[in-house]
Amino acid sequence: MNITEQDNFTEQMVSSPSIAPAWTYVQTTEIVIAAVGILSNYVVVVVMLRTPSLRSQLIFRLTASLAVADLLASAFLVPRTLRGFFDPPTGTAGEIYCRTVKATILWVSFVASTYTLVAITVERYVAIVHPMQYVSRKGTIPAWPIVVVVWLVALIVQSFCIYNNSYDPESGSCNYQWPFGDWYQTFVGIGLFFATYFFPGTILLSAFFRILLALRKGERMFRESSADSGSSIKPARIRARHRIIKMYLAVCLAFLVCWGPNQFLFLILNFTSDLNINDVIYSFSRILAGLNSCLNPFIYAFWSRSFRTGFLAIFCGSGRRRSARYSSHCGGSAAKNTYNSR
Numbered sequence: 001m002n003i004t005e006q007d008n009f010t011e012q013m014v015s016s017p018s019i020a021p022a023w024t025y026v027q028t029t030e031i032v033i034a035a036v037g038i039l040s041n042y043v044v045v046v047v048m049l050r051t052p053s054l055r056s057q058l059i060f061r062l063t064a065s066l067a068v069a070d071l072l073a074s075a076f077l078v079p080r081t082l083r084g085f086f087d088p089p090t091g092t093a094g095e096i097y098c099r100t101v102k103a104t105i106l107w108v109s110f111v112a113s114t115y116t117l118v119a120i121t122v123e124r125y126v127a128i129v130h131p132m133q134y135v136s137r138k139g140t141i142p143a144w145p146i147v148v149v150v151w152l153v154a155l156i157v158q159s160f161c162i163y164n165n166s167y168d169p170e171s172g173s174c175n176y177q178w179p180f181g182d183w184y185q186t187f188v189g190i191g192l193f194f195a196t197y198f199f200p201g202t203i204l205l206s207a208f209f210r211i212l213l214a215l216r217k218g219e220r221m222f223r224e225s226s227a228d229s230g231s232s233i234k235p236a237r238i239r240a241r242h243r244i245i246k247m248y249l250a251v252c253l254a255f256l257v258c259w260g261p262n263q264f265l266f267l268i269l270n271f272t273s274d275l276n277i278n279d280v281i282y283s284f285s286r287i288l289a290g291l292n293s294c295l296n297p298f299i300y301a302f303w304s305r306s307f308r309t310g311f312l313a314i315f316c317g318s319g320r321r322r323s324a325r326y327s328s329h330c331g332g333s334a335a336k337n338t339y340n341s342r
Helices: 004-014 025-050 058-081 091-101 104-129 131-137 143-157 160-164 182-229 236-271 279-303 305-315 319-330
Strands: 165-168 173-176
Touching: 025 058, 025 279, 025 305, 058 104, 058 143, 058 279, 091 104, 091 160, 091 165, 091 173, 104 131, 104 143, 104 160, 104 182, 104 236, 143 182, 160 165, 182 236, 236 279, 279 305
Parallel strands: none
Antiparallel strands: 165 173
16 A cells, blocks of 8 residues: 555656646645544544543454554655655755655555554454354453554565655755666565555455354344244344444445555556556545545444444543533433444
């Protein structure tokens, strides 16, 4: 998931280095997306960490990590959007800026977000498809080793950004150059497509397909047992499980849809740099990819009552005043905790 190389291609094809950059709707849209992403993902992190019923579960600790990755991606989208409108610092500071802030941290955050989503999906897969193994290990697997591995792998995948970017003291700008020629650029580009989109997307879709089959089987067994007992009421736990699966399925589909146009465009550009790209198409794919970083909090708010309850309890009152303030300003009681029921 890396637009750095695609930007390199596109800048050669749709822009001229002799023309000063002009502020366009693309920059405006990306700055708005970045601001919304920073604020909304910060809220998610606060709610996840300060709500005991959410903080105690592995899936929501991983969700907090996903929000951190999206928050960083949103924050470092700003210098990428504004590149060309200001000069980087000089000397050592310029070298650090070009090798980290300009590109690396942004793309590492994007990849960490993708791999964290894969980890969440695998957790749900084991919980639904292999419930006995999951129950036997529940509570014994901490989140931090998974988070550390995800970020280390993301850094390794995007490590080429560190040595591809450098500071050019003569021009006073960041220089982007592939060290081993076109074949290496093509090799890395195709590898990135598979490592950061195709393989994660395949895992997400396959896992959710198995999950949905397992849920349908469970529902069929429940209806048969309900028919024997004369009860037709679906337990709250089953309804809650369905909602949490729908919520994370929506998150996965948002990732696939938002990054799809950009990734396939990126893949095509790795085979030929002579392709004439329409500026509107490229800009749309770029905006859509950035949009993914701020969508997830709104999906949580829509599907998860536990998240909404935690949000209202934190931001509408705390301590002894929580009950009264929540009742008068937020429209209900914060005491009831339903596991992801809407």
